Amino acid sequence: MAKPDKPNMPVLKLHIPEPAVRPGDEADFSNIVVPDVDQIARPDEATKPEDLRELAFGLVRVLDDDGKATGSWNPGLTPDQLREMLRHMMMLRAFDDRMFRAQRQGKTSFYMKSTGEEATSVATTMALSRDDMCFPSYRQQGILVTRGYPLVEMMNQIYSNRGDHLLGRQLPIMYSAPDYGFFSISGNLTTQYPQAVGWAMASASKGDSRIAAVWCGEGSTAEGDFHSAMTFAAVYNAPVIMQVVNNQWAISSFSGFAGGERTTFAARAVGYGVAGLRVDGNDPLAVYAAMRWAADRARTNNGPTLIEYFTYRAEGHSTSDDPEAYRAAEEYAKWPMGDPVERLKAHLIGLGEWDDERHIAQAEELLAQVKAEQKKAEEKGVLGHGLHQPFETMFTDVFEDLPWHLKEQSEQMVTEQRSKFGPDWEPK
Amino acid sequence: MMADTQTKEATKNMNMIEAINSALDIMLERDQSTVILGEDVGYFGGVFRATAGLQEKHGKTRVFDTPISECGIIGVGVGMSAYGLRPVPEIQFADYIYPGLDQLVSEAARIRYRSAGDYICPMTVRSPFGGGIFGGQTHSQSPESMFTHICGIKTVIPSTPYDAKGLLIASIEDNDPVVFFEPKRIYNGPFSGYYDRPVEPWSKHDGSDVPEEYYRIDLGKANVVREGEALTILAYGTMVHVAKAVVAEVGIDAEIIDLRTLLPLDIDTIEESVKKTGRCMVIHEATRTSGFGAEIAALVQERCFYHLEAPVERVTGFDTPYPHSLEWAYFPGPIRIGMALKKIMEQ
Ligand SMILES: Cc1ncc(C[n+]2csc(CCOP(=O)(O)OP(=O)(O)O)c2C)c(N)n1
Numbered sequence: 001m002a003k004p005d006k007p008n009m010p011v012l013k014l015h016i017p018e019p020a021v022r023p024g025d026e027a028d029f030s031n032i033v034v035p036d037v038d039q040i041a042r043p044d045e046a047t048k049p050e051d052l053r054e055l056a057f058g059l060v061r062v063l064d065d066d067g068k069a070t071g072s073w074n075p076g077l078t079p080d081q082l083r084e085m086l087r088h089m090m091m092l093r094a095f096d097d098r099m100f101r102a103q104r105q106g107k108t109s110f111y112m113k114s115t116g117e118e119a120t121s122v123a124t125t126m127a128l129s130r131d132d133m134c135f136p137s138y139r140q141q142g143i144l145v146t147r148g149y150p151l152v153e154m155m156n157q158i159y160s161n162r163g164d165h166l167l168g169r170q171l172p173i174m175y176s177a178p179d180y181g182f183f184s185i186s187g188n189l190t191t192q193y194p195q196a197v198g199w200a201m202a203s204a205s206k207g208d209s210r211i212a213a214v215w216c217g218e219g220s221t222a223e224g225d226f227h228s229a230m231t232f233a234a235v236y237n238a239p240v241i242m243q244v245v246n247n248q249w250a251i252s253s254f255s256g257f258a259g260g261e262r263t264t265f266a267a268r269a270v271g272y273g274v275a276g277l278r279v280d281g282n283d284p285l286a287v288y289a290a291m292r293w294a295a296d297r298a299r300t301n302n303g304p305t306l307i308e309y310f311t312y313r314a315e316g317h318s319t320s321d322d323p324e325a326y327r328a329a330e331e332y333a334k335w336p337m338g339d340p341v342e343r344l345k346a347h348l349i350g351l352g353e354w355d356d357e358r359h360i361a362q363a364e365e366l367l368a369q370v371k372a373e374q375k376k377a378e379e380k381g382v383l384g385h386g387l388h389q390p391f392e393t394m395f396t397d398v399f400e401d402l403p404w405h406l407k408e409q410s411e412q413m414v415t416e417q418r419s420k421f422g423p424d425w426e427p428k
Numbered sequence: 429m430m431a432d433t434q435t436k437e438a439t440k441n442m443n444m445i446e447a448i449n450s451a452l453d454i455m456l457e458r459d460q461s462t463v464i465l466g467e468d469v470g471y472f473g474g475v476f477r478a479t480a481g482l483q484e485k486h487g488k489t490r491v492f493d494t495p496i497s498e499c500g501i502i503g504v505g506v507g508m509s510a511y512g513l514r515p516v517p518e519i520q521f522a523d524y525i526y527p528g529l530d531q532l533v534s535e536a537a538r539i540r541y542r543s544a545g546d547y548i549c550p551m552t553v554r555s556p557f558g559g560g561i562f563g564g565q566t567h568s569q570s571p572e573s574m575f576t577h578i579c580g581i582k583t584v585i586p587s588t589p590y591d592a593k594g595l596l597i598a599s600i601e602d603n604d605p606v607v608f609f610e611p612k613r614i615y616n617g618p619f620s621g622y623y624d625r626p627v628e629p630w631s632k633h634d635g636s637d638v639p640e641e642y643y644r645i646d647l648g649k650a651n652v653v654r655e656g657e658a659l660t661i662l663a664y665g666t667m668v669h670v671a672k673a674v675v676a677e678v679g680i681d682a683e684i685i686d687l688r689t690l691l692p693l694d695i696d697t698i699e700e701s702v703k704k705t706g707r708c709m710v711i712h713e714a715t716r717t718s719g720f721g722a723e724i725a726a727l728v729q730e731r732c733f734y735h736l737e738a739p740v741e742r743v744t745g746f747d748t749p750y751p752h753s754l755e756w757a758y759f760p761g762p763i764r765i766g767m768a769l770k771k772i773m774e775q
Contacts, residue, residue: 016488022471109562109752160753168753171564187566188524189496222495224527252472253493326472383562388753398748405717409746416763 017256023324027331034280034336037061038071042289045297049275056266056276059310062285067346073289075127079353085126085284086344086354087362089118092142093341094366095151098374099158103172103319107382108158110172114139116314116332119284119340120245121215122146127291128213133203135183135196135214138173139245147180151370155377161387163380167397168389190220193229193242200240200298201232211239211298213291218265218308219250222258230272230306239298241291242274242306245281247313252326266308274304281309282337284344310337391417391427442638443630444615447589448478448554451596452516454642456486459514462600464491466501466518466554475520476556476615498528502553506535509549516600522557522609523566536605537580552599552606557585558666558713559750560613560623560759568750570714575607576691576723582606582647583690587614587668588635591688594645602647611665621670621761650694652701656683659707659772662698662724664688667711667760674765680773690720698724699731706737707772713760716744738775743768 021028040058043051062073077085096113103111114121121142125134134143144154156163158172166176176184183192183199196214203210220226221244233240244265248255258265269276275297279290287309294305314332316323332339348354381387395402395410402410418425442450455462464479470493473480483491494501498519505515519525525532536549559568575583584599584606586592592610599606613619617629630636653668658681663671668686675682683701687693702708708728710721721742728740743760751758 014489016470016492018488109564164753169565169749169751171566171752174564187564188526219496222497222500224497224499250467250496251475252468253496257493257495259495320475383753391754391757394746394748394751394754394758405747409716409748412764413746413757416767417757419763419767 017254017261019254019256019327021328023326023328025328027328027334029334029336032336035059035061037064038073042072042293045293045300046302047275049269049273049303052275053270056270056278057264058278060277060279060286060290061283062289063283063343063347067343067350069285069347073286075285075289075292077285077288079348079351081126082344082348082351083354085123085288086341086348087366088122088126088142088146089284089341089344090363091366091370092118092122092145094363094370095141095145095154098367098370099155100319102158102374102382107378108160108172109383110319111158112138112173112318113315114142116335116339117245117247117281117309117311118142119287120243120281120309120311123284123287124213124243124291127288128295129210131181131210132295133181133183133196133199133210133212135192135199135212136185137189137192137216137220137245138185138187139217140215141173141175143182144175144177144180147182149177149180149182151373152376153177155374156380159377159380159382161377161381161383162389163377164389167393190216190223190225192216193225194232196242197229197232197236197238197240200238200304201236204236204239209299211241211295213241213243215243215245217250218244218246218248218255218258218260219253221265221268230268230274233304234272234274237301237303239301240304241294241298242304244306244308245311246308247311249313249317249323249327251317251321254327264308266306269306274306276306276308278308278310280337281311282335282340282343284340285347312337314339437639438641439637439639441631441636442589442593443617443636444586444589444592444610445476445478447593447638448596448610449480449482450638450640451593451600452479452482453485455516455597455600456482456490458642459600461512461514462490462516463508463513464516464518465494465504467494467496467520469493469518474518476612478518478554498524498526499531502528502531502536505551505553506531506539506549509551510547514600515551517551517553519553519555521567522555522571523569525553525555525571532581532605532607533578537578540604541580548603549605550603552596552602552608554596554608554610556612556615557609558611558613559755560619560666562752562755563750564752565749568755570609570712570745572607572609572690573714573718573720573723576720580605582692583609584647584688585609585611585664585690586688587611587665587686588633589630589638590635591645591651591686593638594643595647595688597642598644598647601644606647609665613666614669618669619666620673621759621765622673623756623759623761645688647689648692648694649688650697651686651688652683652697653686654682654684656681657705658682659709660685660698660701660705661709661711662687663711664690665713667713670761671711671765674762674769677762678766678769680769693727695727695731698728702728702732703735706735708732708736709741709743709768709772711743711760711765713745715747716742717747719744738772741768741772
């Protein structure tokens with residue numbers, strides 16, 4: 001400790017954030033304030049950012065504590081639309097469970113679930129147009145599920161098998177699906193943020209009508225790329241929706257390490273002069289409504305929006321993680337915003353448009369569908385069992401064409417495999 | 429004085445993570461200016477557990493979690509250095525060092541030079557690197573040659589728990605910035621290159637006998653891990669173990685040198701060995717073009733040209749991103765090394 005040479009001056013102290021509870025403690029969310037529905041009414045989409053500031057500190061909600069949809073943000077979806085939303089979220093959950101299990105069975109190297117956060121990828125995607133462009137992080141597989149991307153294609157990628165259209169190159173879940181408006185996922189956090197802004201700038205410069213949407217976790221907002229994106233989006237009034245899925249945890253670091261002790265993540269928007277909304281991320285209707293508001297805003301040249309979805313990462317960060325080592329058990333059970341699937345289900349039942357029997361039957365039907373797709377995928381191989389992509393694909397796509405040094409290295413690889421498997425080995 | 433069981437000779441069996449943890453623990457204890465920062469390094473103790481228990485023991489202001497910003501982590505490291513601290517940031521994977529590159533290249537590396545020594549940056553950036561764990565292209569890279577190309581950064585890579593501890597202590601004590609790359613494939617045990625054989629634990633390897641106390645291995649000193657006459661093999665990190673396994677299998681009398689520090693390089697040990705054997709092979713997992721092997725090849729031909737009986741041979745990863753499913757076809761394993769051995773010895 002340095003001796004203060006000015007004894008009459010206060011001693012400076014370094015603040016290190018610390019979550020309220022740790023393993024062994026009782027989960028406690030008493031500090032979380034859940035305001036009433038419509039505490040802040042839905043403003044017009046053309047409202048200027050400086051007149052929207054309150055929304056960055058509020059919480060957009062539609063479903064009240066009794067599961068009724070009320071207030072000015074209520075998007076007024078039809079029962080069919082609500083059932084479709086529920087179905088996608090349940091499908092996503094079934095898919096996550098099966099793929100997590102497949103990793104545990106040694107069929108692949110890695111998996112990441114989105115349990116508890118389903119609304120932030122399903123309801124958002126439903127509020128976009130089918131041809132809007134999505135720049136996801138690794139936890140928005142719900143976009144693909146919602147847009148009807150074949151599950152078997154996702155599984156092929158997860159297994160890095162012979163059917164994987166990414167040729168076994170990428171870590172599981174790092175999908176790419178241009179026909180579904182889904183950008184190639186990077187392992188490096190937040191790189192997609194300025195990229196989405198660039199896509200939106202391009203769309204605007206070409207007089208297109210399509211907008212871009214981008215997602216990242218609250219932890220990732222600390223990366224410089226996030227702030228570059230915000231600046232560019234504001235400067236060029238880009239038609240982009242920037243979304244922060246605040247699921248409270250970034251691996252073992254609670255949101256305080258991204259600045260969450262000081263202000264909301266939606267409030268990042270204020271300093272950039274961008275519209276900011278803070279939304280109950282486990283209320284699928286609020287998530288839908290917020291995205292719809294931001295999309296309409298972007299589409300009518302009223303500029304970018306930053307949306308924070310306040311939610312909770314119900315499970316581990318990935319298959320490589322054990323959350324019991326750093327957070328209180330049972331947190332999810334006590335999460336004040338509940339579970340998005342359960343809340344939408346309750347809402348539909350309240351409307352008389354759904355019931356427990358149908359819910360159970362649908363869960364079974366979806367599981368059966370996932371299992372059937374999984375069987376198809378596994379016929380094309382699982383990781384480490386021979387049915388991988390042809391060896392020469394290791395060298396293609398580094399460039400459009402193969403320079404001499406990669407040709408030589410490709411030949412070297414063939415020679416190596418022949419020395420292992422015999423002179424008749426063919427690179428197929 | 430009574431005999432102390434904790435004499436300087438007391439050793440303990442450690443894997444590489446435990447040895448790194450021990451080095452950090454000792455430096456936090458010995459030098460109050462040492463601080464550890466990085467993503468998930470505090471309460472949790474790091475995703476590879478390298479800092480486990482250190483926050484609890486040394487306090488939250490000495491070992492702490494950071495926002496996910498590599499630029500911020502390295503940038504505050506430069507500022508802490510300017511104050512007089514000795515920061516030891518962890519970058520969770522070497523693949524994620526790039527967002528921090530400007531602070532490392534333009535700032536940390538040049539601060540001594542541009543201020544004529546007014547300011548220095550005694551920072552050691554630790555980071556797990558290398559493949560062999562099915563981590564795909566963003567958890568497998570070996571970017572070491574990028575750092576040796578920057579003037580003003582030292583680059584250190586251990587290959588055993590013993591070396592990891594001694595080199596890390598020397599790195600932290602060094603008054604210049606050091607990038608300390610830890611070969612994560614061998615955190616828990618050395619690797620023969622045969623991915624389909626059972627993993628051997630460190631406990632069976634000499635290098636896991638680690639003194640519990642403070643010791644240093646000076647930077648810039650290579651280690652001759654096997655003496656021989658037939659050729660000189662230069663390697664570092666994981667590839668030292670693969671080279672040893674192949675040499676044993678082929679039964680060739682190779683001299684194997686673990687470089688340990690890429691910069692400053694122990695050129696004397698290399699020169700002496702190559703002049704003795706007349707043949708030189710360098711092995712690294714990193715991509716080939718502009719890799720560290722190219723630097724070695726240039727140095728060896730500059731200094732040992734008239735002693736060489738064959739061109740310097742490079743055995744490396746291919747010039748592609750690290751693939752996921754074809755990881756083992758990519759990795760410069762026993763087959764690639766064996767073929768190169770044959771080639772260099774036939775010349
Ligand atoms: C540039 C970079 N730094 C570090 C990592 C390692 N890493 C992967 S995920 C993660 C936590 C991200 O947390 P958050 O943004 O909150 O998203 P969540 O996982 O909660 O969805 C970290 C640190 C990385 N992938 N890329």
